Amino acid sequence: MEPTWLNTLIVDAEEHRWCTRPNCTTCGAGDLRSCVFSEAMELAGLEVPEPAETSPRRLIETLQPVQRAAVFEQIVRGLRGVDRSAARAGSALRTILMDLHPPLMKWGVPESLSERLNGTFAGQEFDAMQAHSASLADERARRAEYEGPKAVAERREARRVARERRLQQRLEKKTARDKTLVELAALSGMKRLVKIAGYRPLISLESIPDHLVPLDADCRSLDVEAREGLIALIARRRGAWGRLRRQLIALRPESDASSHASFDRSR
Structure with a gap:
């Protein structure tokens, strides 16, 4: 599969040293996330708000369900074309995946992100994130039980x-x-x-x-x-x-x- 626009964006973010950390408490990886959503909206044929008004969370909240599904689809297609050239920018990929998951709760899209990304580099990263999240949940449960x-x-x-x-x-x-x-x-x-x-x-x-x-x-x-x-x-x-x-x-x-x-x- 040919590298997609999202692969290019992730590599550029790494080269330009953008903040790509998931859950960054300083900037929220705003530049990366705004570019991802803006590009996906353009590919979905939607009007992109002015940069000063562009907030990923706000964008999701203002879009209609059909529009959300269209933007979600464009980002997923972009993720399917992400290859190992973006491996160095793993935090950027994780940030994007965290914005998509869970699809139904955040986007109103009744799909499984794991199934859509199955067999891709992004899918491997997503599965690793899920396994890590499950491990942390188990550890928290064990600690809560131990300290109960x-x-x-x-x-x-x-x-x-x-x-x-x-x-x-x-x-x-x-x-x-x-x-x-x-x-x-x-x-x-x-x-x-x-x-x-x-x-x-x-x-x-x-x-x-x-x-x-x-x-x-x-x-x-x-x-x-x-x-x-x-x-x-x-x-x-x-x-x-x-x-x-x-x-x-x-x-x-x-x-x-x-x-x-x-x-x-x-x-």
Whole structure:
């Protein structure tokens, strides 16, 4: 299809740096829109008002239904001939399409702009605009739902429940820790050593105070596997736990014990 008058107008608007932004709050892209409507009216055989009186919105309101349909038809024909040479002036094309859509509400023309422009470059741009508009509408709907009183109340309640659950978990953990400490305090040093080595308390070793560390227990009563497990559990902790670890290492065969003793002194 040969480029139409509208294609030429869009390219000229880009070259002359006219404002073509949709919904421009400064000038409303008045030069572009006035030229489009004036040219379409001439092609439809209608008298064009003086430029000073030409306002796109006012033109539509003053035209008779038959005249509106004729002007609409000329603009649609022009759009069907718009090719990719007008791609750089995408905002101009969008501004024109926004003036036409929706045809029935703005022009009284019971037609589908998407169908009339199907298979054209302008039709692709129009479909992209519609998809973008639908995406924005969905986003607004989701935001409205998210910020609605019901959703806000539900999130507030969920945070309250989560906060109470965390508090309850901390209280349960503290209760278990206190119970374990009481149990350890009631045991003899040897039994305390066996419990820590064999059953592993429900609390970290840092939670056990130094006076409950079974330094006075006979570590030889533990089997090798239990001693090695306790050494690994103590790891590099210092203080009372470090002293207990050295006692356990001292029970290893002489070669292993001497190498670990050297390591401990280097720390």
